[in-house]
Amino acid sequence: MFKVEEGGSAYGARLVATQPLTAGTVIHRITDYRTTPHPTYQTIQIGPDTHINELGMVAYLNHSCAPNTIIDTSELTISAVQDINAGADLTFFYASTEWEMERPFICLCGAPQCVRLMAGAKHLSVDTLSRYFINAHIRAFVLESLGVPALAQ
Numbered sequence: 001m002f003k004v005e006e007g008g009s010a011y012g013a014r015l016v017a018t019q020p021l022t023a024g025t026v027i028h029r030i031t032d033y034r035t036t037p038h039p040t041y042q043t044i045q046i047g048p049d050t051h052i053n054e055l056g057m058v059a060y061l062n063h064s065c066a067p068n069t070i071i072d073t074s075e076l077t078i079s080a081v082q083d084i085n086a087g088a089d090l091t092f093f094y095a096s097t098e099w100e101m102e103r104p105f106i107c108l109c110g111a112p113q114c115v116r117l118m119a120g121a122k123h124l125s126v127d128t129l130s131r132y133f134i135n136a137h138i139r140a141f142v143l144e145s146l147g148v149p150a151l152a153q
């Protein structure tokens with residue numbers, strides 16, 4: 001459903017849809033990875049102290065402030081959140097998984113709602129985060145940062 005393409009973007013390599021993808025479609029299940037307690041620029045955070053690494057092609061899923069996919073870290077799935085044309089870059093919103101990024105960057109995605117500095121959810125307002133799909137561990141960190149007691153499990 002997608003492939004890695006080199007060049008042609010601010011990020012270098014990127015994932016590109018090889019066919020039209022319908023909103024809601026699970027386009028990938030992440031089954032090949034290692035866990036690590038330490039974030040790097042290549043990891044995806046899936047829990048308070050858990051990051052996954054050695055993700056193969058998924059490592060090339062770039063950030064956008066107007067993303068066309070989401071990563072659900074409880075299911076380890078990547079889904080289309082809008083209809084995507086063949087040939088389009090696949091992107092997700094890094095702050096939906098990352099609380100504090102090891103390597104922040106100035107975002108050049110060009111979206112009207114671009115957050116400009118992507119350093120993880122910790123550095124974004126609740127108002128900004130509320131416009132996005134955000135994973136449970138990030139919601140928990142936000143509530144903790146606001147002093148809201150965690151809900152009973």
Ligand SMILES: [Zn+2]
Nearest residue numbers: 065107109114
């Ligand atoms: Zn942006």
